[in-house]
Amino acid sequence: MLNYTIRRLFFVLFVVWGVSLATFFISQVVPGDPALVALGDKATDEMIANFRTKNGLDQPVVTQYFTYLGRLLKGDLGTSLRTGRPILDDLRDFFPGTLELSATALFIAALIGIPAGVLAALTQNKAPDIIVRLMALLGGATPIYWLAILLLEFLHNKLRLLPGPGRLDAYLIAPPRVTGFVGIDALIARDWEVFTDSLAHLILPAFVLGAFSSALLARMTRAAMLETMSQDYIRTAKAKGIAQSRVVIKHALRNAFLPVLTVLGGVLGGLLSGAVLTETIFSWPGVGRYTTDAAISLDFPAVMGVTLLAGMAYSLINLVTDLLYALFDPRITYA
């Protein structure tokens, strides 16, 4: 197990290197001049030339790549052309927002998706099952940005049920930054008003972001449950007269957990993609919006930084799910 983990960690490093190479390649074909991205319309030729020298843009591509790689090894992701700050500092500011949102989305997705899937499996081909399947189909096909616009218009603007865009009400001042997670910082500062307000602001965007995942989870849970329920030992248990609910909980759910766990890893990756669209519409200060803003202004160092960290996070999440898989399923061992 330890050997396996170490090997996998090396693999993560390899993947991150590959991602860095790929993004560097993409950044080389970008049509915009980084100097113009940073300096804007009124830049003089002299300013542009200075910028190029200062940032090594006048060096051959290979040199540029090794400089880039060298900086990466020192943990320096470079400087954003748009904000003029170290990318790591920018991400430190924006990452908690996305994590907060994604974690809540995942929580909501599991809260809706897994029970719905169980319910559907237990009532196969009856009304609840059909409704769940229909919702899951719709959830998997709805453009997330439209759902966002629609819910914002009706639940927030028309009905005033939930707070709208942003992380906090404008009149509330966020507590001093400790972790960067507004909710946690509010708890530390014992600011209950901010705490509840930040939770309330999470509901709508997290639901939108989690909609696709909850559809996926409902489908997977249902399928996995049906699969295990059709297996011999469950049939035996049923025949022995053990009450249906106990059978379901004890055996089926436990076995169905594994395939669901696999999806969960993928879901986390999907959430970051979804965050790109959700954060834009909800004015949410997160990595998704940061990346969109960066891409739109051709701030490629920033895009590369985000992609690199996301690739690393994704590989690590996969590693963790694989290890969890082994933990939950004694039949699987890793050498």
Added chain:
Amino acid sequence: MRKRIGAVALLGIGLLAVSMAQNSRSSTLVYGGDFSDLISLDPGISYEFSGGLVTDNLYETLVKFEGEDLSTLKPGIAARWVVKDAGSSWKVTFNLASKKFASGNPVTAADVVYTFDRAIALKGNGSFLFDEVANMKIGSTKALGRSTVEVTLPKTASPAAFLNLLTFNIGGIVDSILVKSKAVGNDYGSEWLKRNSAGSGAFVLNRWDQNQQVVLDANPNSSLKAKLSRVILREMKEANTQKIALESGEIDIAENLTPDMVKAKATDAKFNVYKADSLRLQYLGMNTGTGSQFEDARVRQAVRWALDQDSMVNVLAGGNARKVQTIIPAGLFGFNASNPYSVNVEKAKGLLAAAGKPNGFEFEMLVPQGSCAAGVPCADLAAKIQSDLGKIGLKANIKQIVQSELLGIYRAQKAQMVLVGWSPDFPDPDGNATPMSDYGAKSLAWRNAWNNATASKLAQQAALEPNPAKRAALYKQLTELHLEEGPFAILYQPKVPVTLSTSVKGYLRNAQGQVRFEKISK
């Protein structure tokens, strides 16, 4: 069942939060807008619009404009100032009023010297105003005693232009004692000043959360007494988000509503619409280089006869713009109000035929992403232009690209047609006339490969002409030349419609986008 209880509880939290937030909002103003271009709050570095909006309220300048007026300079930190002709140079002397920085330090001549030299040394995006427009160098500014400053300018610079550009945020005087104490290495404290303030303005910076909000608190040490205790600039990129927030009372001012939203709000008793002036011009640039489709001036005239500017102004911009066809915007000296062109398809086709292109031609029109002037989505404006030009047989293929990529192509003279905007750097006709006319200035005329010796000469002459009547005559000549032969088709000059809740009083915004928060009450 448990799930339902959970959902109800969540909704409950939501309602609670909405109601609780209604309380603490007496003397706080929340200003909603797209402040995503904010990259630094250092007055010596910031050159972007949002940066100006904030720093104008954190720092005071030697001289300033008040209200909407851009023609009379009023005392700021300087109580009096004199311009003297010293033969080979200009000497501008300022006598400072007695003021204090937020830190309690007095404002002295040393602070002015430090501020100006610092801005030149930092080479920020706005530093060209000092070193290129005013031809200043480090050392041009000298302290003559504790409260007198003298700036020496070469005769190539215009003292009037210099005084004008002092009203920009780059002229915001910083607390040199405080800033020097925060300097790291050679950075003149710019890393610290990015996110902190050290001025004598009506407000001090409380905090800036990037992409979220800027919080300003009233500065008790300032001579400018703010009526509000706090101003929060809330970043909201989406027009619809701003609209929703304005309606729910979460923000008091919305800056980027679409023309249709503004129209709806104008008839709503709960809101006022304030239409600020702007010196921006939205225009089409046509490449006149040899071999280009637009080389022949008659083709460019045909384009002007095809454009339905009235619809752009009245429908797309919702009336929040002015129809303009000459290169100097209304509100500046030398503005030429003549609008000789109107939609005339026959005339346009005739001109195309005379230019040897009776069947029209196909070309690429570069369009930036996002919004064009007056909040019109560039995609919509481009589609309208494409439709207008189609009527005279010109087929425009729209290529909507990122601003910096567009600039790269435009600046390399490689664009066929561009749909972009231009604002003068300071409120003087020369801010448009030289870049748009003088090929040698390597600006807009150059980008469109328009090398017209007469135009270059007229622009250069007009810039330095001290006699107003003569200067006006030169600009009349220049704008008329542009109407006939120029590489531009000016589309409109936008207004900046700002929608305010009726409780907001005292909001004024000049054509440079400056808003004095201390005058606003709620």
Added chain:
Amino acid sequence: MLSAVEAPKKQASKASKRFWRNPASIIGVVLLGLLLLIAVLATVISPDPIVQDLGQRLLPPSSQHLLGTDQLGRSVWGRVAHGASLSLQVGVVVTLISVTVGVLVGLLAGTFGGVWDNVLMRITDIFFAFPSLILAMAIAAALGPSLTNTIIAVAIVSWPSYARLVRAQAMALREREFVEAARAIGTSQISIAIRHVFPNTLTPVLIQASFDVGQAILTAAGLSFIGFGAQPPTPEWGAMVSETRNFISEAPWASSAPAIAILLAVLAFNLVGDGLRDALDPRNTR
């Protein structure tokens, strides 16, 4: 999975029966047929999508304007209908490219194994590690916005799943008797890959592909929504939602019509995919 040795005809007819007995797949096919019909007949059954009439802006649906008009007075129905062929093309072309590349890579890796397998699958792993929309956005930004570049960007992020799928199939088949028999009589690796392995990967690839057309439509529309897609005034659905989103209160039809069109198109392919899987892969029946 299926094996080429079993009587293929009988199996196909069984599968087809299962497919057509499934109401979900029938709905999917009907939706898809409708979409195709609209795409083909767009110019006949709907007004011009480009022509503006600024005097007829943001009109609600009526007998004259089936789905109302947008902010430039263009017919929303005309734009949605003309957008159908674009979105279908994007979905299909993306899937064709990614299937071709993915199957090729998977076959090479799975049949030859060894170094090939290692190199190709590691490349695949790298592509898997990207968050798809962010990579697609980066590529689209680098190439410049256009529908062709959107297709390329989405294809680049979607091929790796086919490579993995086909490789797994090929690895499994390597041990099977008929493949070993072919190898024993001296058939070359390439011809084994083409004649024996490839046909056997078709079923899972087909199932995956039918889902992916829908996903490709969704991703491409998402890119267009952010501004990395079709150029104006192209009636691309994602771009239409984006252009009209600020009118959601006054003219909800303008943004909802293209959004619902996206939803239905994706739904159609998902339903067909579900139906195909249930029919072709009976062990996986839900």
